[in-house]
Amino acid sequence: MPDLLADPALTIFGFSVLLPLAFSLLAKPHSPSPRSHYQLSHQSSRGSKKKRRLHFPLECLPNEIILILLSTAVASDANGGAGTYRTLLLTSRRLHLLASRTCLPFVDVHLRTSDALKSFHRFVLSDCDRALSVSYLRIDPFIPLSAYEQDSVCTFIVQSCRNVLYLECHGRVLKRSIAKTQPFMHKRCRRLLVWTRGEYMGAYSMERFEEQGTLVNFC
Incomplete structure (x- = not known):
């Protein structure tokens, strides 16, 4: 088997063939397979759905703490609490259920x-x-x-x-x-x-x- 490094002519010829081929492969945009494309789109869709399902940060707290915060917010409203109460009822289903009766006395x-x-x-x-x-x-x-x-x-x-x-x-x-x-x-x-x-x-x-x-x- 001839030594390519020992023969300058063969070395030059090899580089002249391999380098253009390597650059052409690097420059060519990667087209994912149908399976990988489906996985990427599925992950993107799942991520967007997860973002849409993110709860209001207050809802991460226990009900007992939420009730205290909601009651305090309504009671401290300088305008009688009606506006704050309506806002809480429209925020989410969970806050609606919690605030509906608990905050009404205030x-x-x-x-x-x-x-x-x-x-x-x-x-x-x-x-x-x-x-x-x-x-x-x-x-x-x-x-x-x-x-x-x-x-x-x-x-x-x-x-x-x-x-x-x-x-x-x-x-x-x-x-x-x-x-x-x-x-x-x-x-x-x-x-x-x-x-x-x-x-x-x-x-x-x-x-x-x-x-x-x-x-x-x-x-």
């Missing part, structure tokens, strides 16, 4: 418009037990309502939220609500603000609140 439920009143009415109808968690309820007396809405929607809301600590509403609504709930259910109420004087209240309504030490004010 929310100042202030119904200023007809749309807000009807929306909260639907909210209570979807889960009547949720109304038992309401602690602060204010129904604006100047909402333009029909007689039916005053008698049905407002009355239903006040009757359903019977664990309130603070209640503010029109005297007519309060009278209808109390008259339709026997026995007296608003035993936790500590402060009552009634729009219009006591002629709409009725002796029974006033006596029951005063007997339990509720602070009653009129506007």
